[in-house]
Amino acid sequence: LTERLDVATLRWAEQEGIDVVAYLGAMRSWLDPAAQSGAQHSGAQPNPVHALERGELTQPEFERMLAERAAAHGVHVVGEGLLQRMFAIFDHAPAMSALVVRARAAGLRTALLSNSWGNDYQRDGWDDMFDVVVISGEVGLRKPEPAIFTLVCRRLGVAPAECVFVDDQAHNVEAAEALGMTGVLHTSYDEAAARLEALFEVSLSGG
Numbered sequence: 001l002t003e004r005l006d007v008a009t010l011r012w013a014e015q016e017g018i019d020v021v022a023y024l025g026a027m028r029s030w031l032d033p034a035a036q037s038g039a040q041h042s043g044a045q046p047n048p049v050h051a052l053e054r055g056e057l058t059q060p061e062f063e064r065m066l067a068e069r070a071a072a073h074g075v076h077v078v079g080e081g082l083l084q085r086m087f088a089i090f091d092h093a094p095a096m097s098a099l100v101v102r103a104r105a106a107g108l109r110t111a112l113l114s115n116s117w118g119n120d121y122q123r124d125g126w127d128d129m130f131d132v133v134v135i136s137g138e139v140g141l142r143k144p145e146p147a148i149f150t151l152v153c154r155r156l157g158v159a160p161a162e163c164v165f166v167d168d169q170a171h172n173v174e175a176a177e178a179l180g181m182t183g184v185l186h187t188s189y190d191e192a193a194a195r196l197e198a199l200f201e202v203s204l205s206g207g
Contacts, residue, residue, distance in 0.1 A: 001092065001093055001096050001097055001100075001112075002090045002091065002092055002093055003090060003091045003092075003093060004168060005168075008086075008089050008090045008091070009024075009086075011089050012085065012086050012089045015085075015089065016077060016078075016085070018075060018076075018077055019075060022073055022074060022075045023070060023073075023075050023077070025073060026069050026070045026072070026073035026075055027066075027069070027070075030047055030048060030049045030069075031049060033144070033169070033171035048062055048065050048066070049062075049117075050142060052117055052118055052137075053115045053116060053117065053136045053137060053142040054136060054137065054140050054141060054142050055116075055118075055136070055137035055138065055140055056140075057118075058118065059083050059084075059117075059118040059119075060080075062083070062117075062118065063079040063080060063081070063082045063083060064079050066079065066082060067079030067082065083117055083118060083119060084119070087117070087119045093189070095189045095206075096189055096192070097125070097129065098206060099189070099192070099193055099196075099204055099206075100129045100130070101125075101128055101129055102204050102205075102206065103196065103200075103202075103204055104128070104129060104130070104131070106200075106202045106203075106204065107202075108200060108202070109131045109132075109156050109157075109158065110129060110130050110131055110132075111130055111131060111132040111133070111134065111152050111155070111156055112126070112129070112130045112132070112133045112134070113134050113143065113148065113149070113152050113165075114134070114135050114136065115136045115142050115143050116135045116136050116137040116138070118137060121135070131156060132152060132155045132156050134148065134151060134152050134155065136148065139151060143167070143169075143172045143175065144171050144172045144174070144175030144176075145175075146175065146178070146179055149165070149175065149176055149179050149181065150179070159180070160176075160179045160180035160181045161180045161181070163176075163181045163182070164181065164182045164183075164184060164196065164199055164200070165177075165181045165182070165183050165184065166184045166186050166192060166196070167183075167184075167185070167186060168185070168186040168187070170185055173185050182199060184196065184199075193205070
């Protein structure tokens with residue numbers, strides 16, 4: 001429902017005057033989908049991104065850690081207010097939001113499943129879009145952990161095999177598929193809309 005993370009990150013780095021290649025190098029191990037947290041492997045250091053997404057770290061704590069890590073890689077970034085500045089950059093995708101509204105109006109049950117970085121969400125219009133909203137930091141779970149997909153299904157009152165999961169991160173789609181959901185890797189509005197129309201055999205076109 002927003003533009004891609006990598007596009008927004010590049011624009012944020014340019015605005016902050018940060019070498020984006022060096023910044024991403026500093027963050028690589030934290031953002032690696034294969035990176036595991038200490039909660040899953042005894043003795044391992046918790047992944048700060050995972051902890052933030054589960055609500056185990058506060059925004060200020062994470063910002064301090066991120067600024068320190070970036071500095072160790074030769075990148076200066078102001079930690080205070082970093083996440084607020086970063087998420088202010090993101091552009092919304094109104095066409096996708098409208099698609100969700102049409103899907104729900106057509107009788108499909110809809111849910112939002114989001115990994116939060118401690119940020120506040122603008123929830124205007126959500127009552128028209130979603131039957132269920134699950135935010136990682138509010139439930140102490142995160143994608144791609146199986147339990148968060150199971151939670152969404154339980155709140156929707158449907159089995160995983162009845163669900164179609166749309167996400168722009170391949171590892172999240174693969175995790176949903178492993179539970180029996182049908183996965184759709186989002187790359188563009190047109191492709192996602194066409195795939196959903198085919199799966200549900202319902203017109204979701206605007207106009």
